[in-house]
Amino acid sequence: MRRVSETEIRCLLAAPFSEEKITLLMLQSKSGCILFPSINCIFVVNQENEIMKKFAVVLAGCGVYDGAEIHEATLAMLAIKQSGNDYQCFAPDMEQYHVINHLTGEVMNEKRNVLVEAARIARGSIMPLSQFDADSFDVLFFPGGFGAAKNLSTVAFDGPKATVQPDVEKAVKAMFNQKKPIGAMCISPAFIAKILGDVNVTIGNDEGTAQVIEAFGGTHIQTEHGDVVCDHEKKVFTTPCYMLDASIADIWDGAYNIVESILASFEPKDTAEE
Structure with a gap:
């Protein structure tokens, strides 16, 4: 079974x-x-006899400077589980842009695979993003980290001319077409705006990234720690996390609040929080 x-x-x-x-x-x-x-x-069903929602959590590798931000990814998964729901991790099976020594910040002369690195966070329970099937999931979710702007997209290098990794774009469009929620933390909302265009998102208060989002056709809304921008029409939910100067406690606030906001969107419209 x-x-x-x-x-x-x-x-x-x-x-x-x-x-x-x-x-x-x-x-x-x-x-x-x-x-x-x-x-x-x-x-x-969960302990409250509610139907369990299944999140697809897409990781950009492992490590803030060249992959997925570990605090954001871990606390998002914790928030999902503590709410009585479940997740499956995914990552694109591709060579990451570069490898950063997280002690010195210097580029290392080696190559690593995004899926293999992301498996560290997922404890090996991870699938190639090419196998993602929108029919099998209720929510698509992206933690942040520089890997979101280097591996999942080229936002870090190309700004307004950035491209998005094909499996990422395909997954986002599939969920959007089925009118299912998409969550994004930290820098990840930037490539969501690149894919969807006219969408309300936040990355906190960084003017440069906000301008890139506007160039993609999106609307950037300035926020603080724990805030969640909910574009209910597009079913896109975003929170700034480490795009602001943050502690791990701030990241938990953002992770908890974005997961709760997404889950609230499944409630009947007369009771869902606006």
Whole structure:
């Protein structure tokens, strides 16, 4: 038996799955799981008997200067788990732009693979981003780190003329087309603006990066620690994290708040926070 998200179970059943039926199944569930032996899967609910959301967390490597920001990635995954939901890590299977000595800040004369490096954060439980299937996930999520601007995109080098790694662009467009939430921390909102154009995002208060976002057609909103910009029309959620001078406690505030904001977007419109 395998675990599946709400999105995947709806797809597997290939028929509308009413909220009343979902509620009945959850109330009948004693173990936190609903079994569907005929399709060899388990429909997972959390301790509050809510349908578990599945996040796809995309990592840009391992390490703030050339990969994924470890605090942001780890605390985002913690926030997802503590909210009673689940995640699967992904990373593009590609050579990273360069390798930085995180003690000295100097470029090292060696090559590393983004997927292999990201596996350090994911404790080996990670998949190539080329295998991402939007039908199987409820949320697409990007922690920050310079790897987001060097490996997932070329924002760090090319500014307004930046390009986005093809698997990243494909994943974002797939979720956007299905009207599913996309979350981004730190510098990652910049390439979200590159892909989607007219979208409200934040990277804090860095004028240079804000100008790049505006050049992409996006709207930058200045924020402080823990703030989340929610573009409800585009279903894009962003928070600044280490784009501001931050402590790890500030990063937790941002990680917790962005995950909660994303989850609130699944609530009925009359009760969801605006």
